[in-house]
Amino acid sequence: MSILEAVDLYRFYHVADEEVRALRGVSLDVAPGELVVLLGASGSGKSTLLSCLAGLDDPDGGAVTVAGERLTRRPEAQRAGVRARHLGVMLQGGNLLAHLNVLDNVTLTGRLLGQPGGARALDLLGQLGLDHRRHAFPAQLSGGEIARASLAAALAHRPAALLADEPTAEVDARTEERVIGVIEAFVRGEGRGGRCAVIATHSSRLAARATRVLRLKDGRWQDA
Numbered sequence: 001m002s003i004l005e006a007v008d009l010y011r012f013y014h015v016a017d018e019e020v021r022a023l024r025g026v027s028l029d030v031a032p033g034e035l036v037v038l039l040g041a042s043g044s045g046k047s048t049l050l051s052c053l054a055g056l057d058d059p060d061g062g063a064v065t066v067a068g069e070r071l072t073r074r075p076e077a078q079r080a081g082v083r084a085r086h087l088g089v090m091l092q093g094g095n096l097l098a099h100l101n102v103l104d105n106v107t108l109t110g111r112l113l114g115q116p117g118g119a120r121a122l123d124l125l126g127q128l129g130l131d132h133r134r135h136a137f138p139a140q141l142s143g144g145e146i147a148r149a150s151l152a153a154a155l156a157h158r159p160a161a162l163l164a165d166e167p168t169a170e171v172d173a174r175t176e177e178r179v180i181g182v183i184e185a186f187v188r189g190e191g192r193g194g195r196c197a198v199i200a201t202h203s204s205r206l207a208a209r210a211t212r213v214l215r216l217k218d219g220r221w222q223d224a
């Protein structure tokens with residue numbers, strides 16, 4: 001059974017008199033153990049697709065189901081519940097709360113779910129080369145550190161699916177390798193129903209390690 005299922009997603013933005021067709025009939029099924037990489041030129045719809053998969057944006061058409069629970073066309077409070085239970089989300093610019101230090105950000109979702117998970121959080125920060133920054137606040141971090149801390153925060157509560165936008169942006173090759181290793185270990189990890197990841201990136205190194213590479217062009221799969 002798939003973990004993530006998106007059927008015929010449409011998302012149009014209206015800016016002044018213009019209509020931007022960001023997604024035009026995108027479907028996607030992601031099974032346990034899959035590391036799906038989304039490629040596509042800037043503006044092709046990758047971030048919009050991730051936002052719809054995460055339930056942060058409600059598509060104009062189509063449906064998203066996560067671990068058997070419908071995410072689309074539900075009140076935000078219910079979407080947030082589905083998101084916390086099943087998804088780890090890392091969007092562009094990071095998803096850290098400014099008033100919490102790195103460690104408190106990384107353990108936050110787990111604490112809300114009643115799973116403190118401090119050891120897991122420290123382990124992830126160590127693997128991502130951030131243990132020495134655990135008491136720092138987001139404003140004190142570099143762009144690459146924010147991306148890695150956000151990734152740790154997305155993974156700490158062991159979600160069924162990771163949705164990440166450019167997790168290796170602004171890092172050197174050695175750090176990129178660490179980030180890819182953490183994502184691969186996550187996807188291969190044990191867990192009820194298994195785990196998967198969908199990652200938007202411009203990184204050819206990350207794409208080379210995917211189990212499946214999909215290309216978006218003007219809001220559609222390129223070969224569709």
Ligand SMILES: Nc1ncnc2c1ncn2[C@@H]1O[C@H](COP(=O)(O)OP(=O)(O)OP(=O)(O)O)[C@@H](O)[C@H]1O
Nearest residue numbers: 013015020022040041042043044045046047048049
């Ligand atoms: N909030 C918004 N309002 C209006 N247009 C938007 C909005 N968000 C995205 N778009 C437009 O939708 C299209 C898809 O954007 P999206 O951010 O999904 O692309 P992307 O592939 O993630 O790009 P990048 O690689 O630069 O992050 C673009 O034309 C973009 O300008």
